[in-house]
Amino acid sequence: VEASIPEPQRAAWKKFQATPFVTKEDFEKEVVRHVETTLARSMFNCDETAAYAAASLAFRDRLITEWNRTQQRQTFADTKRVYYLSLEFLMGRAFDNAMLNVGLKNVAKEGLSELGFRIEDIISQEHDAALGNGGLGRLAACFLDSMASLNYPAWGYGLRYRYGIFKQEIVDGYQVEVPDYWLDFNPWEFPRHDIVVDIQFYGGVRKYQDEHGRNIAKWEGGEMVKAVAYDVPIPGYDTPSTNNMRLWSSKAASGEFDFQKFNSGDYESSVADQQRAETISAVLYPNDNLDRGKELRLKQQYFWVAASLYDIVRRFKKSKRAWSEFPDQVAIQLNDTHPTLATVELQRILIDLEGLEWDEAWTIVTKTFGYTNHTVLPEALEKWSVPLMQNLLPRHLQIIYEINMYFLQSVERKFPGDREMLGRVSIIEESQPKMVRMAYLAIVGSHKVNGVAELHSDLIKTTIFKDFVKIFGPDKFTNVTNGITPRRWLHQANPRLSELIASKTGGLGFLKDLNILNELEKFADDKEFKKEWAEIKYANKVRLAKHIKTTTGVTVNPSALFDIQVKRIHEYKRQQMNIFGVIHRYLTIKAMTAEERKKLAPRVSIFGGKAAPGYWMAKTIIHLINNVGAKVNNDPDIGDLLKVIFLEDYNVSKAEIITPASDVSEHISTAGTEASGTSNMKFVLNGGLIIGTCDGANIEITREIGENNIFLFGNLAEDVEDLRHAHNYGSHTLDPDLLKVFETIKSGTFGDAGAFSALTSAIEDHGDYYLVSDDFHSYIQTQALVDEAYKNQDEWITKTILSVARMGFFSSDRCINEYAEMIWNVEPLAPEKGETDGLGK
Numbered sequence: 001v002e003a004s005i006p007e008p009q010r011a012a013w014k015k016f017q018a019t020p021f022v023t024k025e026d027f028e029k030e031v032v033r034h035v036e037t038t039l040a041r042s043m044f045n046c047d048e049t050a051a052y053a054a055a056s057l058a059f060r061d062r063l064i065t066e067w068n069r070t071q072q073r074q075t076f077a078d079t080k081r082v083y084y085l086s087l088e089f090l091m092g093r094a095f096d097n098a099m100l101n102v103g104l105k106n107v108a109k110e111g112l113s114e115l116g117f118r119i120e121d122i123i124s125q126e127h128d129a130a131l132g133n134g135g136l137g138r139l140a141a142c143f144l145d146s147m148a149s150l151n152y153p154a155w156g157y158g159l160r161y162r163y164g165i166f167k168q169e170i171v172d173g174y175q176v177e178v179p180d181y182w183l184d185f186n187p188w189e190f191p192r193h194d195i196v197v198d199i200q201f202y203g204g205v206r207k208y209q210d211e212h213g214r215n216i217a218k219w220e221g222g223e224m225v226k227a228v229a230y231d232v233p234i235p236g237y238d239t240p241s242t243n244n245m246r247l248w249s250s251k252a253a254s255g256e257f258d259f260q261k262f263n264s265g266d267y268e269s270s271v272a273d274q275q276r277a278e279t280i281s282a283v284l285y286p287n288d289n290l291d292r293g294k295e296l297r298l299k300q301q302y303f304w305v306a307a308s309l310y311d312i313v314r315r316f317k318k319s320k321r322a323w324s325e326f327p328d329q330v331a332i333q334l335n336d337t338h339p340t341l342a343t344v345e346l347q348r349i350l351i352d353l354e355g356l357e358w359d360e361a362w363t364i365v366t367k368t369f370g371y372t373n374h375t376v377l378p379e380a381l382e383k384w385s386v387p388l389m390q391n392l393l394p395r396h397l398q399i400i401y402e403i404n405m406y407f408l409q410s411v412e413r414k415f416p417g418d419r420e421m422l423g424r425v426s427i428i429e430e431s432q433p434k435m436v437r438m439a440y441l442a443i444v445g446s447h448k449v450n451g452v453a454e455l456h457s458d459l460i461k462t463t464i465f466k467d468f469v470k471i472f473g474p475d476k477f478t479n480v481t482n483g484i485t486p487r488r489w490l491h492q493a494n495p496r497l498s499e500l501i502a503s504k505t506g507g508l509g510f511l512k513d514l515n516i517l518n519e520l521e522k523f524a525d526d527k528e529f530k531k532e533w534a535e536i537k538y539a540n541k542v543r544l545a546k547h548i549k550t551t552t553g554v555t556v557n558p559s560a561l562f563d564i565q566v567k568r569i570h571e572y573k574r575q576q577m578n579i580f581g582v583i584h585r586y587l588t589i590k591a592m593t594a595e596e597r598k599k600l601a602p603r604v605s606i607f608g609g610k611a612a613p614g615y616w617m618a619k620t621i622i623h624l625i626n627n628v629g630a631k632v633n634n635d636p637d638i639g640d641l642l643k644v645i646f647l648e649d650y651n652v653s654k655a656e657i658i659t660p661a662s663d664v665s666e667h668i669s670t671a672g673t674e675a676s677g678t679s680n681m682k683f684v685l686n687g688g689l690i691i692g693t694c695d696g697a698n699i700e701i702t703r704e705i706g707e708n709n710i711f712l713f714g715n716l717a718e719d720v721e722d723l724r725h726a727h728n729y730g731s732h733t734l735d736p737d738l739l740k741v742f743e744t745i746k747s748g749t750f751g752d753a754g755a756f757s758a759l760t761s762a763i764e765d766h767g768d769y770y771l772v773s774d775d776f777h778s779y780i781q782t783q784a785l786v787d788e789a790y791k792n793q794d795e796w797i798t799k800t801i802l803s804v805a806r807m808g809f810f811s812s813d814r815c816i817n818e819y820a821e822m823i824w825n826v827e828p829l830a831p832e833k834g835e836t837d838g839l840g841k
């Protein structure tokens with residue numbers, strides 16, 4: 001490409017190429033330029049919002065320059081790229097992250113200060129990019145950070161929702177949802193109005209034979225919508241590599257049809273068409289671990305998958321390689337089943353548009369894709385109704401049937417005569433209406449399937465995908481335990497702790513190789529170090545206490561034990577068990593003498609998390625937490641001994657304040673239900689202990705940090721089925737302490753007793769599916785152990801230091817290297833030597 005440009009022209013471009021700023025002066029110059037030109041303001045009307053905008057734009061320009069270089073380098077090297085397809089990217093704020101990753105936070109801090117601003121105030125101007133629900137979306141964000149930091153040539157592909165996850169308000173104890181219109185001003189995205197893809201829906205399939213007698217299928221008619229690309233640069237930490245997250249936005253295809261309508265005076269319906277098109281990328285579905293099967297969701301999925309594949313295929317075709325080399329150039333990871341249609345779409349492109357034979361095409365497809373499963377919960381496993389798909393994507397449904405036919409033929413060959421097996425593993429469920437089982441399609445269309453923690457990966461092999469292990473063999477199934485990026489979840493969220501660790505481990509190297517934390521073990525008994533360690537935790541608790549005061553009006557004592565459970569509200573995560581435990585504690589304190597009360601460790605129970613708008617039970621849990629808080633926090637008998645806080649609108653930027661402030665955090669899902677959990681890792685990495693069940697990544701955390709440093713309780717996954725059976729078919733006696741809690745609720749102590757009857761009757765009358773009663777005693781006892789342990793602060797601090805020292809395994813860098821080696825077969829592409837000149841340090 002470069003050779004085609006004449007030398008003098010090339011020289012001119014080189015001479016005037018954009019140079020990323022490095023010095024404070026250049027940064028300030030850029031900020032002022034953006035204030036005065038981009039924003040058309042001046043020093044006289046530059047408020048904090050404008051300063052944030054200008055400073056971010058200065059960084060965006062810088063990132064885009066590096067982005068361009070990275071893309072050129074990758075194109076030139078022509079090596080394999082990874083494409084991470086995710087309907088959710090829960091990025092949070094970008095500004096602080098960008099400053100830290102390029103190593104210019106101090107430069108920006110001083111520069112802003114000279115211009116009259118405090119950097120903290122500017123950082124807090126930013127609206128979270130909240131394009132996700134919970135762990136699955138945040139995992140995708142951590143992965144992007146790691147892929148860039150490790151110099152992998154990798155792109156994220158997602159949807160540019162106009163509304164991210166709703167904002168939660170608490171009104172009279174109830175959750176109220178408010179739309180999150182976040183695009184008013186977003187300096188981090190880069191619209192690519194020249195990158196537009198036509199996406200087709202509905203219509204029909206015409207089959208005919210061409211002049212060579214080949215059978216041709218053509219998808220015709222229907223509706224067209226345009227997908228417009230928006231690029232968000234993803235800076236790596238301490239490397240110039242800057243990857244891309246491409247988000248698609250839907251727009252009406254203003255084809256002839258619309259103009260005709262418009263000209264014939266049918267203005268309204270041409271506007272309606274436009275709105276219908278824009279609806280596709282309008283809103284993130286606010287469900288976590290729940291599938292609702294709505295047509296618009298399927299439209300979102302195909303729209304995003306088709307645009308992304310068009311882009312990927314176009315890039316591949318530029319290289320003029322043979323199709324058989326596609327899997328050597330492209331690895332596509334399916335983040336859950338949401339993008340599974342991509343396997344079908346690639347098959348369609350290859351056979352219908354590129355003229356490949358079925359088998360040749362399907363070999364390419366399966367070599368290209370990998371599928372990550374994130375849940376075993378039946379209500380979260382995606383299924384699409386056949387009639388719905390027939391209508392929206394008629395050609396894809398045909399291809400799915402054909403994939404299924406060939407697949408079932410291969411099963412039949414392997415297990416002759418096993419008709420039940422065929423029925424069980426069929427991609428099409430023979431129900432009324434018939435359903436397409438997306439997880440099965442994803443397995444058949446991929447070369448690797450992975451779970452996200454060891455227990456979870458074992459469970460999928462022995463339960464929901466058992467038959468597929470028999471069919472494909474065990475090697476197709478693997479585990480990649482989740483991880484988190486230490487850049488955001490240690491360095492950014494807890495700068496003082498990061499600094500202290502750096503001072504003892506020879507600098508910030510641990511942010512790139514988290515195993516270096518191991519060196520902290522030798523300070524676990526170092527008096528001076530422990531003092532500083534404890535001071536930092538205290539300061540973080542003070543910061544959270546201030547946040548609690550300003551947002552709820554409640555004063556909490558920063559010396560009390562902070563017990564935190566923040567995550568989506570879900571029955572399987574068992575916030576209800578936590579609040580029942582809090583009520584039990586309240587009753588216990590009430591029954592104590594003044595002398596007994598003196599011996600008690602004061603506690604603050606902190607909750608946070610959103611309930612899906614249609615999840616009534618989860619909303620009831622929020623209501624109960626708030627009503628218990630209202631009662632307990634105002635009971636003069638109780639004072640500082642117990643406070644109950646519900647933090648409104650839990651999101652990524654609030655997590656950055658909350659996570660460093662825990663003494664104990666709760667990860668108490670029914671064993672076998674939480675695939676991994678990732679906040680458990682964040683809390684431990686920030687010097688908090690865990691109370692948790694033997695579930696998800698808690699098990700591996702225990703293995704790494706040692707069982708003396710974690711409070712485990714409850715029944716094991718292997719016993720859950722029998723317990724549930726006993727509830728339904730045996731005699732079901734409930735825990736007596738739990739029954740006392742229920743009596744108190746029913747007596748109206750926490751307001752209208754009827755409001756909470758669903759919570760108690762789920763346990764008393766409906767089989768207690770999540771084993772709250774079975775685990776309650778063990779939970780309460782373990783909480784008492786927590787109280788005891790906390791009294792010995794010296795030992796407690798040692799435990800937290802040892803835990804942090806042993807958390808190296810949970811870096812998302814380790815995960816990404818595992819994916820790269822076991823699933824993607826890609827190598828990092830390190831920047832050339834001179835390229836690092838642009839870096840801040």
Ligand code: CR1
Nearest residue numbers: 135136374375452674675676677
């Ligand atoms: C799981 O519930 C896990 C994340 C990321 C969630 C959680 O335990 O940490 O995925 N699953 O792997 C999910 O959202 C749709 O499934």
